[in-house]
């Protein structure tokens with residue numbers, strides 16, 4: 001008996017004259033962190049949007065807790081690349097808005113306390129009264145993280161959440177998300193272009209071939225021990241073969257494997273590679 005929370009079953013996304021991806025199957029276990037890696041245009045954002053309920057597959061279905069997705073839901077919170085905060089509300093009000101949508105019966109005081117607690121978890125207590133225009137890029141993204149986690153989603157979805165940030169801020173936020181997600185046992189799905197980010201955060205990394213007609217070519221199980229920190233990552237036994245494998249995929253195999261699948265390829269069970277342990 002598995003503890004599968006998300007089941008992606010044979011999805012495709014087609015536009016007139018373009019099949020972006022097809023026959024994509026994967027699952028996400030409860031408490032698992034899954035990263036999707038692939039080149040621009042293979043359909044990563046489209047897959048995330050389908051999981052969010054913002055887009056629908058042309059073929060196939062996505063089940064969350066056994067039920068087909070029917071649209072956006074607070075069960076599936078998204079952290080976008082641009083923070084998507086409401087500019088006229090303070091940091092606390094932005095989070096409080098999500099908390100009150102999730103818990104319509106809560107009074108103002110309870111909502112405010114929950115919003116403050118969520119901001120405290122990302123180190124933003126002092127900035128609660130500031131509007132987004134008075135916050136740095138990293139702080140805005142922290143508010144986005146606090147807002148997403150404040151609704152206790154079944155699934156946290158992240159579309160390159162750190163890519164617009166400078167390297168230092170990116171590194172500290174990656175570690176913070178890693179800590180928060182681990183502490184909460186939060187199930188997460190993230191798109192990234194940053195191989196070290198995927199290695200730092202993910203339990204499993206899905207490698208997609210180049211589009212059009214992209215597919216999940218391979219699933220890498222990341223066996224590196226936790227906790228992981230950016231500073232230690234490249235000293236950990238097993239890190240280099242893991243990184244080399246993903247880099248080799250992105251540089252060469254994502255292209256050479258594109259198009260017709262190799263003999264024996266089973267889209268429901270793409271090859272699994274265990275690395276890092």
Ligand SMILES: Nc1ncnc2c1ncn2[C@@H]1O[C@H](COP(=O)(O)OP(=O)(O)OP(=O)(O)O)[C@@H](O)[C@H]1O
Pocket residue numbers: 015018020038039040041042043044045046047
């Ligand atoms: N409404 C649309 N009509 C036609 N083509 C579309 C539409 N939306 C997306 N596409 C195409 O689908 C493909 C996949 O887009 P998507 O944004 O999912 O890719 P991606 O892998 O996330 O890329 P990136 O890494 O650059 O964000 C692209 O070729 C894009 O042009």
